[in-house]
Amino acid sequence: MQDLKQHSPHGIYLEHCRKGELAYQVSAGDGRAVFYPRISAPGTGHTNLQWRVSKGLGTVYATTVVYYKNEPPLNVALIDVDEGFRMMSRVEDIDPMQVRIGMRVKVKMHPGDEKQPPYPVFTPAEAAS
DSSP states (O other), X not given: OHHHHHHSHHHHHHHHHXXXXXXXXXXXXXXXXXXXXXXSOTTTOOOOEXXXXXXXXXXXXEEEEEOOTTSOXXXXXXXXXXXXXXXXXXXXXXXXXXXXXXXXXXXXXXXXOSSSOOEEEXXXXXXXX
């Protein structure tokens, strides 16, 4: 079972995250970016998917602020990544109310912990190094 988890699309994606990389797939059949990782391309069913690593730049497509009782507000955003896919994440290192549609952002890998694997978040591009 462990081998299957490591070699599944999700397992490969997590290995890239552990290395600080935002990975995605490209369908060899039509050249379209595929994200979230899977075994076949949505819409076409193509199974020849090749792995690529994103440069990590994108644009905020949509944003909202979520409020939880007794916790600071949290930004949730849809990011159009430059390589041609959209993903849900959040924009950090900025007041959640200051995140704007059209804002350029850069990926930053959240390290995760013993309960959660690493995962990508974003920061304003001008503030990212």
